[in-house]
Amino acid sequence: MDRIKLDAWVGIFVALGLIALMGLAMKVGNLTSNDIKTTYVVTANFENIGGLKPRAPVKSAGVVVGRVDSITFDTKIYEAIVTMSIDERYVFPKDTFANIYTAGLLGEQYIGLEAGGDPENLVAFDKISQTQDAVVLEKLISQFLYNQASKEEEEK
Amino acid sequence: MITFFENIGRGLRLKITRLGAATRLFFTIISYSSESFKRFNLTIREIYFTGVLSLIIIIVSAFFVGMVLGLQGYYTLQKYGSSEAIGVLVALALVRELGPVVTALLFAGRAGTAITAEIGLMKATEQLSAMEMMAVSPVARIVAPRFWAGIITMPLLASIFSMVGIIGGYVVAVPIIGVDEGAFWSQMQANVDFSYDIVNGFIKSLVFGIACTIIALFEGYDAPPTAEGVSRATTRTVVTSSLAVLGLDFVLTSFMLTV
Numbered sequence: 001m002d003r004i005k006l007d008a009w010v011g012i013f014v015a016l017g018l019i020a021l022m023g024l025a026m027k028v029g030n031l032t033s034n035d036i037k038t039t040y041v042v043t044a045n046f047e048n049i050g051g052l053k054p055r056a057p058v059k060s061a062g063v064v065v066g067r068v069d070s071i072t073f074d075t076k077i078y079e080a081i082v083t084m085s086i087d088e089r090y091v092f093p094k095d096t097f098a099n100i101y102t103a104g105l106l107g108e109q110y111i112g113l114e115a116g117g118d119p120e121n122l123v124a125f126d127k128i129s130q131t132q133d134a135v136v137l138e139k140l141i142s143q144f145l146y147n148q149a150s151k152e153e154e155e156k
Numbered sequence: 157m158i159t160f161f162e163n164i165g166r167g168l169r170l171k172i173t174r175l176g177a178a179t180r181l182f183f184t185i186i187s188y189s190s191e192s193f194k195r196f197n198l199t200i201r202e203i204y205f206t207g208v209l210s211l212i213i214i215i216v217s218a219f220f221v222g223m224v225l226g227l228q229g230y231y232t233l234q235k236y237g238s239s240e241a242i243g244v245l246v247a248l249a250l251v252r253e254l255g256p257v258v259t260a261l262l263f264a265g266r267a268g269t270a271i272t273a274e275i276g277l278m279k280a281t282e283q284l285s286a287m288e289m290m291a292v293s294p295v296a297r298i299v300a301p302r303f304w305a306g307i308i309t310m311p312l313l314a315s316i317f318s319m320v321g322i323i324g325g326y327v328v329a330v331p332i333i334g335v336d337e338g339a340f341w342s343q344m345q346a347n348v349d350f351s352y353d354i355v356n357g358f359i360k361s362l363v364f365g366i367a368c369t370i371i372a373l374f375e376g377y378d379a380p381p382t383a384e385g386v387s388r389a390t391t392r393t394v395v396t397s398s399l400a401v402l403g404l405d406f407v408l409t410s411f412m413l414t415v
Binding site for chain 1: 197200201203204207208211247251308311312313315316318319320322341344345348349350352353354358
């Protein structure tokens with residue numbers, strides 16, 4: 001096979017491979033849809049994070065505004081420290097409320113941010129002081145059973 | 157009884173010696189690479205033989221693997237009422253796992269055997285010795301171009317495999333089964349991460365490319381210069397490459413899942 005024909009075939013092959021890779025990145029992956037490039041980091045302390053995992057979404061009004069970077073445990077205060085990076089385009093007041101919610105009944109857990117009314121905004125490495133822990137299903141059930149039992153006691 | 161242990165010991169020693177020789181060949185290839193890059197059209201030729209000629213088998217098998225994933229995934233997912241997640245299932249299975257692994261297995265069978273047989277026959281017909289007599293290094297002229305062609309080819313083939321497989325899954329899921337097209341793609345995009353899933357698959361295919369090519373080259377280079385020796389070496393290429401790919405796949409996956 002002569003050289004030009006060979007080069008053409010190899011060129012077609014390499015182009016096909018690169019198109020496939022681009023297709024994977026653009027059409028299949030999330031490189032275009034929600035690429036969060038420049039972010040700022042804020043932390044929040046929780047007494048119980050439930051099943052929250054790194055890379056879980058941070059949402060506000062249902063819109064993904066960032067991702068959880070890391071979750072560590074502080075042995076001084078015995079609380080979980082959740083570090084999250086938030087898209088630079090979105091700013092939040094200093095008294096923003098951070099909750100851990102569950103998507104659906106048994107879905108993945110995510111952090112929901114609810115903006116407060118403070119005129120000053122959160123800046124990088126700030127700490128969100130107002131947090132609400134994840135709902136632990138066992139605690140809810142035991143509380144419900146306890147209430148039920150005490151009600152029955154009263155009725156007697 | 158003693159001979160039994162003797163045989164085990166000899167077999168093991170032989171294996172370790174061959175591993176050492178393969179490692180030596182690997183570093184020899186690296187050191188001769190700059191020399192072989194000066195005549196890059198040799199590598200282009202090998203990309204044609206290992207890559208372009210493997211395209212048909214890769215595309216056809218990828219399409220069928222994708223379609224089967226679509227059907228089987230739908231069967232399980234509809235039991236839980238989440239058949240829209242079929243796009244995620246097909247994409248993640250292909251990009252993270254099946255794309256690199258099946259491509260590497262096909263590559264070992266389609267291109268690896270050809271490399272081993274070719275180099276083994278060159279050795280049997282004393283073409284390699286003739287080159288050495290002419291002060292042309294067989295590693296620079298024959299082995300290194302095939303090595304680099306394998307490394308360039310494998311990630312491209314794996315990407316094509318994944319993409320064609322996803323199209324196969326789409327063909328089954330959307331027009332035939334009737335899953336909503338928007339849900340198919342949007343769920344896929346929401347759950348496939350570029351830097352975790354796609355890059356991980358790419359790294360896997362690169363490692364498999366190195367492993368498969370070096371095994372095929374070494375088996376050919378090391379084959380006894382007889383008809384029987386070459387045929388055995390070709391068989392060993394397929395067996396060793398497949399085992400290496402599956403073993404490496406476990407190691408790489410366990411590495412990547414912890415990160």
